[in-house]
Amino acid sequence: MKERLDEPTIALRAAREFADGSVVNLGYGMPGLCANLIPEGRTVYFQSENGMLGFGGLAADEEKDYELINASDQPVRPLPGMSFFDSAQSFDMIRGGHIDTVVLGAYQVSEKGDLANWGRPGRPATGMGGGMDLAVGAKRTIVTMLHTTREGGPRIVKECTYPLTARGCVSLIITDIAVIEVTGEGLLLREVAPGWTVPEVQALTEARLTPAADLKEIEL
Amino acid sequence: MKERLDEPTIALRAAREFADGSVVNLGYGMPGLCANLIPEGRTVYFQSENGMLGFGGLAADEEKDYELINASDQPVRPLPGMSFFDSAQSFDMIRGGHIDTVVLGAYQVSEKGDLANWGRPGRPATGMGGGMDLAVGAKRTIVTMLHTTREGGPRIVKECTYPLTARGCVSLIITDIAVIEVTGEGLLLREVAPGWTVPEVQALTEARLTPAADLKEIEL
Amino acid sequence: MSKSKIFKSCAEAVADIFDEASVMVGGFGSFGGLPINLIVALAEQGARDLTLIANMGGVGFELSHRIKPGGYQDAGILFENGQVKKFIGSVPALGGMPPTSPLERLHREGKLEVETVPQGTLAERIRCAAGGLGGFYTPVGVGTVVAEGKESRVIDGREYLLERPLRADFALIKAHKADRLGNLVYRQTARCFNPVMATAAAVTIVEVDGVVPVGKLDPEAVVTPHIYVHRIVEVPR
Amino acid sequence: MSKSKIFKSCAEAVADIFDEASVMVGGFGSFGGLPINLIVALAEQGARDLTLIANMGGVGFELSHRIKPGGYQDAGILFENGQVKKFIGSVPALGGMPPTSPLERLHREGKLEVETVPQGTLAERIRCAAGGLGGFYTPVGVGTVVAEGKESRVIDGREYLLERPLRADFALIKAHKADRLGNLVYRQTARCFNPVMATAAAVTIVEVDGVVPVGKLDPEAVVTPHIYVHRIVEVPR
Numbered sequence: 025m026k027e028r029l030d031e032p033t034i035a036l037r038a039a040r041e042f043a044d045g046s047v048v049n050l051g052y053g054m055p056g057l058c059a060n061l062i063p064e065g066r067t068v069y070f071q072s073e074n075g076m077l078g079f080g081g082l083a084a085d086e087e088k089d090y091e092l093i094n095a096s097d098q099p100v101r102p103l104p105g106m107s108f109f110d111s112a113q114s115f116d117m118i119r120g121g122h123i124d125t126v127v128l129g130a131y132q133v134s135e136k137g138d139l140a141n142w143g144r145p146g147r148p149a150t151g152m153g154g155g156m157d158l159a160v161g162a163k164r165t166i167v168t169m170l171h172t173t174r175e176g177g178p179r180i181v182k183e184c185t186y187p188l189t190a191r192g193c194v195s196l197i198i199t200d201i202a203v204i205e206v207t208g209e210g211l212l213l214r215e216v217a218p219g220w221t222v223p224e225v226q227a228l229t230e231a232r233l234t235p236a237a238d239l240k241e242i243e244l
Numbered sequence: 245m246k247e248r249l250d251e252p253t254i255a256l257r258a259a260r261e262f263a264d265g266s267v268v269n270l271g272y273g274m275p276g277l278c279a280n281l282i283p284e285g286r287t288v289y290f291q292s293e294n295g296m297l298g299f300g301g302l303a304a305d306e307e308k309d310y311e312l313i314n315a316s317d318q319p320v321r322p323l324p325g326m327s328f329f330d331s332a333q334s335f336d337m338i339r340g341g342h343i344d345t346v347v348l349g350a351y352q353v354s355e356k357g358d359l360a361n362w363g364r365p366g367r368p369a370t371g372m373g374g375g376m377d378l379a380v381g382a383k384r385t386i387v388t389m390l391h392t393t394r395e396g397g398p399r400i401v402k403e404c405t406y407p408l409t410a411r412g413c414v415s416l417i418i419t420d421i422a423v424i425e426v427t428g429e430g431l432l433l434r435e436v437a438p439g440w441t442v443p444e445v446q447a448l449t450e451a452r453l454t455p456a457a458d459l460k461e462i463e464l
Numbered sequence: 465m466s467k468s469k470i471f472k473s474c475a476e477a478v479a480d481i482f483d484e485a486s487v488m489v490g491g492f493g494s495f496g497g498l499p500i501n502l503i504v505a506l507a508e509q510g511a512r513d514l515t516l517i518a519n520m521g522g523v524g525f526e527l528s529h530r531i532k533p534g535g536y537q538d539a540g541i542l543f544e545n546g547q548v549k550k551f552i553g554s555v556p557a558l559g560g561m562p563p564t565s566p567l568e569r570l571h572r573e574g575k576l577e578v579e580t581v582p583q584g585t586l587a588e589r590i591r592c593a594a595g596g597l598g599g600f601y602t603p604v605g606v607g608t609v610v611a612e613g614k615e616s617r618v619i620d621g622r623e624y625l626l627e628r629p630l631r632a633d634f635a636l637i638k639a640h641k642a643d644r645l646g647n648l649v650y651r652q653t654a655r656c657f658n659p660v661m662a663t664a665a666a667v668t669i670v671e672v673d674g675v676v677p678v679g680k681l682d683p684e685a686v687v688t689p690h691i692y693v694h695r696i697v698e699v700p701r
Numbered sequence: 702m703s704k705s706k707i708f709k710s711c712a713e714a715v716a717d718i719f720d721e722a723s724v725m726v727g728g729f730g731s732f733g734g735l736p737i738n739l740i741v742a743l744a745e746q747g748a749r750d751l752t753l754i755a756n757m758g759g760v761g762f763e764l765s766h767r768i769k770p771g772g773y774q775d776a777g778i779l780f781e782n783g784q785v786k787k788f789i790g791s792v793p794a795l796g797g798m799p800p801t802s803p804l805e806r807l808h809r810e811g812k813l814e815v816e817t818v819p820q821g822t823l824a825e826r827i828r829c830a831a832g833g834l835g836g837f838y839t840p841v842g843v844g845t846v847v848a849e850g851k852e853s854r855v856i857d858g859r860e861y862l863l864e865r866p867l868r869a870d871f872a873l874i875k876a877h878k879a880d881r882l883g884n885l886v887y888r889q890t891a892r893c894f895n896p897v898m899a900t901a902a903a904v905t906i907v908e909v910d911g912v913v914p915v916g917k918l919d920p921e922a923v924v925t926p927h928i929y930v931h932r933i934v935e936v937p938r
Contacts, residue, residue, distance in 0.1 A: 074492040102920075153555045188607060298690070327686035330895070332825060336595035375819075602834055603834075
């Protein structure tokens, strides 16, 4: 079997998307790994839906303060210039379009950019948390996920069969084998993992992929 | 002509309505005079729609700070335990039912407690300020006003002819000759100014007044 | 001076929470901002058929050990005790670890109604109630299960859902410090849902790390003005 | 590090306000919180056909002498200059003194459109826009001229009006201190409409008494987080 990128590498690739000076929110799970992977020389202002802006990376064990946590319950480091606010103000910020980029995990993404990232069949009591608000409100939604399910089935599909988070919200999908842009004309395959070919990626993708004119290997 | 109460005396009578520990907002003009007339031994928390809670009376000349003003642009005195907030939060407080008593001026009050206190014929560009929000949101609206117009016409009327502030919002009317309660059965004349009779007050009132069983002179 | 808001114990502060009451519980996730001692007091007090409004449903003390060493206390204990008939929140149960929470188990058994609300919509519905408003249109949830049974409306070319205010009989919240009047300040991300819940309940009960004299809190930095706070319990940490 | 938000002068900070722009102006009444120097700079800059959103319409420098000794500067100067085609606010003109304001005169002459909005509804419409919402139902204005042309609706037995979000191309606001990132704190009642307007404009321009280094402002006491602020001008008082 071909080698796939591991989660920290997917997160590293995602973090390269963060523009200097931009406001970024990181979702639960793999996206959280981006916190400590900001490219050298760039300033990113992290926003967390529990009511915090401008914090640092994940805290080391000896500096953990459980009243200084991100929305995934992980203690983070304080930074000069940060601020705290309540949940209502936090979601004003989010719905109001002040988050430049959100990185979210996903169960499925459709070829139209529909996102399904919270509910699973047979777990009716799980919840969407702030994912719907973020997917609708952020200027740009990046999804990081494994390209296929544990059973090898596709996650990038024609139509989502899992409960939707939001329609048409995803801009970029970064997986363990590809980087795919969602465009008005469908899915554009921009990058493949080292050693992978277009047909190999397409074979693991239900939706049709159009290779970009400048298709390249994921640079790390 | 019979003697009428002056404005400070009307305000003094209004201030006697403030319960100990209550939250009070004072409107523009005569109601503002209540600020320095709180009955001995009672604590009142003043709220002002520009975003302040728990301030003191009007400031003396030597202590005036023009960034510490009530909604009528008058400098006030700071008090321990006060707080500042923005206009949106201030009106959450007001509409949310956290103002126990508001005292407002009026052009007209109807027998159903409708209030007209902001617009005058021929001045189309005047505005209601926060009066509508206060009249709708406060638990109790007290009106202080002169009983009659400059021309001697009634201000307590069957139907308001001036632009309305809110319908059925007034609980108590305190004028220079009477104290009148608005009830489900109409206007109850509770107190008259010293020397005034019920027919004399009724003669200056368009709406019908029902004298209270325990009608008395205004005590000052 | 009006009556003191200071209560001697959490038990005393939650004593009158009645069966079928709606109760907001502050906090966000597993840590920081949970009114843990008030939650435990409510569990001991035993009021039943509660409608619980909180961001997360919690896991309860027993299961919490599978998530964090030593475990932690959250609203899960109220589900374990069978005190809740309806939950309203954004994360009733975690999708991954632990495998099931008391909330999930009751829900599967048909003993608990669950209303799942996007987190920002939850916060805004509470603020909507606090501000005396009748409802609001939000773009969040359009085209999802959240839209089911709700009025949808296109405004300026964008689709919105009508969401309704959410208020409660009681709010149990956590703050850092209170003055004796009830002005509150919070600490870092322990702020979260606490200030907005404080404004939307008939009776707001706060657990604080410390009570300070009136005048000690910076009036520019007060987050919750005292008129929203009815009962204060000091629980030094 | 991203580009500095510090501008050398108010003139420079308002230079690109274009004809027909919508402009929010912070403050409340005659004092405290008015971005006076930005208003004067906009008057000198000369952009026309503006939609001005402010709590009060102001009286202008000349008439202000009849209200306060020495007079004061407010948004009235923009009406005097004929720069405004529409005003949206809660107090277009005072009903009593002074006899007429520039706004009133223009309105009588049919040269100015005026939309009068209850003050709390004004604040909430701005916050509604800032929060990405499509509208809200308020009980304020029912049965009055404010209800004209608006959808009315009974919710749980109470009548409400549908009010719409209000945003702007620019917000001119006044704060006490900014750090170099743009985090803002205000001073006492000079806070008023400034924080909410800061959140609802494409470009927010703030006039501050002083700029402090990043890290100097208490993160618990920041009222306007820096992402809402685009340009800062220091005007020591």
